[in-house]
Amino acid sequence: EAGVVQSPRYKIIEKKQPVAFWCNPISGHNTLYWYLQNLGQGPELLIRYENEEAVDDSQLPKDRFSAERLKGVDSTLKIQPAELGDSAVYLCASSLGFEETQYFGPGTRLLVL
Amino acid sequence: AQKITQTQPGMFVQEKEAVTLDCTYDTSDPSYGLFWYKQPSSGEMIFLIYQGSYDQQNATEGRYSLNFQKARKSANLVISASQLGDSAMYFCAMIDFSGTYKYIFGTGTRLKVLA
Numbered sequence: 001e002a003g004v005v006q007s008p009r010y011k012i013i014e015k016k017q018p019v020a021f022w023c024n025p026i027s028g029h030n031t032l033y034w035y036l037q038n039l040g041q042g043p044e045l046l047i048r049y050e051n052e053e054a055v056d057d058s059q060l061p062k063d064r065f066s067a068e069r070l071k072g073v074d075s076t077l078k079i080q081p082a083e084l085g086d087s088a089v090y091l092c093a094s095s096l097g098f099e100e101t102q103y104f105g106p107g108t109r110l111l112v113l
Numbered sequence: 114a115q116k117i118t119q120t121q122p123g124m125f126v127q128e129k130e131a132v133t134l135d136c137t138y139d140t141s142d143p144s145y146g147l148f149w150y151k152q153p154s155s156g157e158m159i160f161l162i163y164q165g166s167y168d169q170q171n172a173t174e175g176r177y178s179l180n181f182q183k184a185r186k187s188a189n190l191v192i193s194a195s196q197l198g199d200s201a202m203y204f205c206a207m208i209d210f211s212g213t214y215k216y217i218f219g220t221g222t223r224l225k226v227l228a
Contacts, residue, residue: 033216040220040221041220041221042117042204042206042218042219042220042221043158043204043216043218044218045215045216048215056213056215089156091156091158093158098214099146099208099210099214101148101160101163102160102216103160104150104157104158104159104160105157106155106156106157107156107157109156
């Protein structure tokens with residue numbers, strides 16, 4: 001069974017540029033998560049989807065971050081414009097349901113110059 | 114508020130020996146779950162083991178076992194017969210089943226297995 005797929009794996013951009021990350025969850029997983037992981041820290045939740053509905057986006061900086069999961073399967077996380085402090089690893093995870101074990105993708109490592 | 118604490122930023126263990134990674138948690142919810150994940154240098158978080166707050170027995174998965182002491186609010190990970198491939202970051206996480214269902218992660222412990 002394929003795991004959570006993320007692309008790109010690495011991205012280098014200049015500040016003020018836009019950037020987008022893509023995630024395809026494990027087939028059949030209704031719940032999808034985006035996390036931010038800073039160096040030396042544990043992941044922090046940005047947004048959680050139940051199918052196509054964002055049920056927890058309280059930690060998403062909505063002035064520059066946006067996310068969508070239009071058909072309830074794959075998802076896109078966007079930053080516009082990117083700032084130097086956005087340099088981090090962006091992890092996507094999925095689970096059968098919100099109370100189930102989460103399985104993570106390999107992450108996208110973003111560097112903003 | 115929920116909190117996960119991992120007090121060991123780094124640990125060394127000799128190959129084939131056992132090692133314990135500490136994790137303490139804080140929650141007022143009676144129903145919660147505890148997880149351990151491994152994150153190698155490639156970046157992917159790999160699920161290792163799960164313990165529910167109402168589980169009577171400590172969870173085991175192959176060489177991994179979870180030493181769950183509910184009264185002390187600790188959920189330490191024990192890795193037996195360490196292998197070189199066990200070198201990685203290890204994160205303890207908790208989810209509460211009574212409210213937000215949000216995962217809270219600790220800051221991680223970096224384990225280095227020595228040949």
